Amino acid sequence: MKINYKYLFMAGLLTTGMTACVDDNDWGTDSSHNRLFGAQDIQVSAMATTAEVTFDRLPSVDYYILELNTDSLYQEDFHAGSRIDTVRESPYILTGLTGETTYFLRIKAFSNSGTAPSLWSYFEDGDLRSFETDGEQIFYSVASADRTENTIRLTWLAEAEVTHVDIYASEEAFEAGEAVLQTYEITADDLAAAACTISGLEAQTEYWFVIYNGETKRGEIGASTTAPMPDADLKISLEEGITLIDQVLIDDLAAQAQAAAGGASDYSLTLGIPGGATIDVHGVDEETGEAAGLAIPEGLSVIFFALPGERPTLNFPKSLEIGGTHGYIRFDGLTIVDGGCQYFINEGNGATIGDFTLTNCMIDNMSRSIVRLQASDAVTFNDITIDNCVVTNIGSGGYAVFRVDNAAYTIGAINVTNSTFSNVGHNFIQAGKCALAEVNISGVTFYNAPNNASRYLVDANGNNTNVNVENTLFGLTPGRGIRTDGTITVTNSFKTTDGVFSSNDFDVDVTSPEAASAEVFTDPENGDFTLLIDDLNGIGDPRWYTE
Template sequence: MKTINKFFSSILIMFLGLSVVSCTDGNDWGLDSAFDRLFGVGEDDITVETTATTATVTFSAMSATKDSLYFVIEVSKDSLYDEIAMGGERAKVFGLNKEIRKSPVVLTGLDGDSKYYMRIKTMSDTKAESKWVYYKEGESFKTQAEQIFDEVLADDYTDSEVTLRWNAPADSVTNILVVQGTDTTDYVLTETDKAEQTHTFTGLTPLTTYTFIIYNGEAKRGTQTVTTSAAPPAASYTEYLDADIERFNQALMDEILSKAQAATGSGNVSVTIVFPADKTIEVIGDDTQSDPGALTVPDGMSVNFFGRGGGETPVLRLLKSIDIAGSHNFITFQHLKIVDDGSGANYLINQSKACTVDKIEFTDCEVSGMKNTFFRLQGSEAKVINNLVIDNCLMHDLGSGYSFIHVDDNGNQAVYVNNIKMTNSTFWNICVTGKTFIYSEKVNMNSIYMEYCTFYNNNGSGQYFIDFNDKTYGPETFSVFNCVFGKTPDEATNKNIRAKIEPEVVNSYCASDFYKSKGFPNITILDYTSDKLFVDPANADFHFISGTLDNSGAGDPRWWPAAE
C-alpha cells in the first residue's frame, strides 16, 4: 500500500510541475527560449485588404494589455529584409507610439495603385523584441487605384481642349502626365492649378484619345481617359450657338450671314454653324407669320450644320423643310439627329425654286420621321445637285408619299441629281407605303454608288427599288459593293430596277425575303429570311446572327462583330 501511495504521489507532483511550466500568462506573448526574445506573429496568418489609400492588416495576435506588449508594422515601396534598417526613405512605420496592440489594424496614408512590402515585429517595454516577420515571405501587396478626378462632363471637352477637375488639397498633387499613344507629356501643376483644383489642356487633336494621370510625386492619384470630339468643318466663318438655344429661325440664319460677310468682306461666304450637345432645337423659317415657312439657306452661302460632341447628339426638330434656293458650293449636315416627330416638316428638302448646289452631304447623322420623304426635287425651274452624299448615317421611318430620293419633273433635264453616293449607312422602314428607294423621272445621272450599306423593309409594295421611269434612262455607272439587303414589304415581283444599265454587284447579299434580287446580278441570295439573318430587325438591331454573314465584310460596319 505504501508503495502504491508513493507511486500516486510521484504522479501528482509531476503534473503539478507541468502545470507550473505551462501556465504562462497569454498576454505575456511568450519568449523564444533560445534567444530570450518575444515570438513574432504567425507568418502564415498575415492577410491584407486594401483600398486606394489604406491597408487593413490582420495577423495572429492576442490583445496586449500586460508588459506593454505592442506591434510595429513597416511598409515600404522597396523590398524589405533583415539587413534593411527600419524607416527607409520610401517606407512608412506604424506603431512606434505603441498604439497597435491588437489585430486587425488599418494602415492609412498609403499611395494609390502602389506596390508595398510589409513586415511586423512584436515589441515590449520589458522583453526583447521579436524578429521581423515578413508578409508572404517577402512578397508585396498592391493598393487599389485612387481616383481624385471628377467625372468629365459634356461641357468639359471640345475638339481641341479638355478641362479636368479634381478633389484634393493643393499640397497633395504635383503634376499630370498626358498620354496619347506612345507620346507622353508631363505637365507640372501651377500653384493656381492646385488652388483652383482644375486645369484646361489646349491644342489637342480632334477625335483623339488622351489619358490623363494625376500624381503626387511618384504616387498615382487618379486617371481619366477622354476622346476629343470631331472638329467643326472648315469654313471662312464659324458660329457657335449658345448652349441655351431652343429655336433656330430665319432671323438667326440671316444674322449669321451678316456676321460672316462682315468678317470676310465678301458676299459669298462659307459658314459652319455649331449646335450645342444635349439640346433639341426647333428649326423654322420666318416664325413671325401665322403660317411660318421653310428655313432658307441664303443665296451665295455655303453652310455646314454641325453638332458638337461631348454629350448627346444635338437634335434638330424640323417644323418646316429646308429651302436651298440659289447657288451654294456645299450644304452639309454632320453629327446631328434630324427629326420630324409630327412637328409638320413632312420633308427635309422639298425644292421647287431654282437652285444649284455642288454638294449636299449627310455625315454621322440620324434622319427620321419625315412623312412624305427625305429629299425631293419638283417643279419646272432648274435645279441641279451635283453630289448627294450619305455616309455613316441611320435613315429610317420616313417617306409614305414619295420615294426616298425623288426627282419628278416629268423628264425636265434641267432638274436632276448628278451623283448619288451612299456608304457605311443603314436604311430601314423607308417608303413602305410610298414609292421607290430612288426615283428619277426620265432624267439621267452620272453615277449611283452604294458601298457597305444595310437595307431592310424599304420600298412601296409593287414598286421598283430604283426607277428611272423608262429603261432608256439611268446612271452612266452603277455600283453596289459590300451591301446587305433585308426584306422588302411586297411579295415577289418583276419590278426590280428600271434603268438603262444593271448595277455592278460585288460581295453583296440578300435575304430570301428581299424580292428585288433579280435587279442585282451576281448578288448572293441566302436561303433564309431576314429574321434569321439579323438579331432583331423589327427593333433596328441589324447585327448578324452568328454563323450568317458575320465574317462577310458586307453591310454597314457598325453591325459587324467586335474585333477580338
C-alpha cells in the same frame, strides 16, 4: 512553481505551423523578466491609400503601438520619420497611405498594469518584412463631352492634393520611360474645381495622362481627342443649353462667317451641335408668329456638326429652305426628327447647290421625303449624298425618299453608301424628267424598301440615268426594281428569297446561299440587320457585319 510560457508558446508554434509573421520578441533570454506576448499572425491587406491590419489581440494587452515606415525598421527604438499609431482593436485601418509605395510595419504590445511591453512583432510576407500599396487612381473617366479636337478636360477626386499632370504619347510610352510630351502645372482654380483642361493636343490622337502630387503618382488615364470640326471661314459651337436655331441666329452666324471670309459672296460656317442636345430648327413667320422654314442665307455653305457626347437631335417643325446658291449643305452625326415638317427639304425656289450631304445621321418616321424639289425654277445639285446613315419608316405620306422629277432639275449624282433603309413607303428615288446623270448605291442594306407593290427602288422613267449598285443587300420587298433608259450595273450584291422585285427586276451576282430575310438578319422587324450568315459579310451596310 513558475511556468516557463516561452517554451509552451514555442511548442504551440510547432503544433499549429508557421504564420505570416515571426514573433522574435516576447520574452527575451532572461526568463526572470516577464513581458507581454507580442501581436501574433499579423496580416495586411493593402489598397492604394489604405491598408487593413489584422492580428491576434490578447485580452491581457491594453493597447498596441504600430510603427510604419518606408525604412526597414531595423533598430530597436522608433525610427525617425515613422508613423506611430496607438491601436486597441483588430482589424485596424491605416489611412492616408501613398500609392505604389513599399511600407514596413511592426507592432508592440503594452499594458497599463506595469508588465513590460512585448518586443516588436514584425509583419512578414515570405522573405520580405514589407507590403506595397496599389497604384492610386483619383482620375474620373473622361466623358465624351470633355473631349474636343485639341483639348481634353480631366477631372479628379475633390480636395485631392495634386501639383501637375504629365502628358505622354501612350501608356506604353509612359511605361517605357519615354520623354514627357508636356507638363501641365495645376493652378489654384484647377484645385478648387478638381479639374483642368489640357490644350495644344493633336486631333484624333490618343494620349496618356499621369497626375502627381510632387513626385507621388496619384492616377493615370488614357483619352483621345476627337476628329476635327470640318474647316470653314467660321467654326463655332453652340453654347450648352441653347434649344433653338432660328433665323436671327443663323443670319448672325452667316454675317460673322462672311466677315471672316473678307466679305466674299461665297463663305462657310461649321456649326457645332453640343452632344446630347435637342434643338428645334425653324424660322418665324413675321405675320402669324408661327414656325416657318429656316432659310440658309444666300452664299452660305454650312455644316451642322455633332460635337462629342450622345448623338444630338435636330427637330424640324418646318422644312429646311435651301433656295439660292450654296457650295454645300451638310449634316454630320445627328438625329433628324420630323417635328411636323414631313419633308426634310421641300424646296420651292430655284437653287444651285454644290453638294447636299447627310453623314452618320439617323432618321426615323420622316413622313415624306428627305429631298423633295417642287420649284418651277431651275434647281441644280452637283451631288446628293447619304453616307453611313440609318433611315427607317419613311415615305408613308405618299412621297419618294428623293423626289426630283422635273425637267427643270439637274443633278450630277445621287450617292447612297454604307447605309440602311427600311420600311420605305414610296419610291426610293423618283427622278422622272429630271436630268439625273447617275445613281450610285454601295454598301447599303435595303429591307421592305419599297414596301408598296406599285413603287420603285429607282424610277427614272424616260431618263438615261445610269444606276450602279455594288456590295448591296436587298431584303424583303413587294415593290418594283429599277426603271431607267440608262445602264444598270450590279456587282457583289445579294437578294434574299423574299427580296425579289415584282417588276423591273435586275440580276445580282451573289446567288448563294438561298435564304429568306428572317434567315439572313437577326431581327429585321425591329431594325436589327446583323447578319446571321457569314458568307454574306462584306455585302450590305458594314455596320451589320459580324467579322
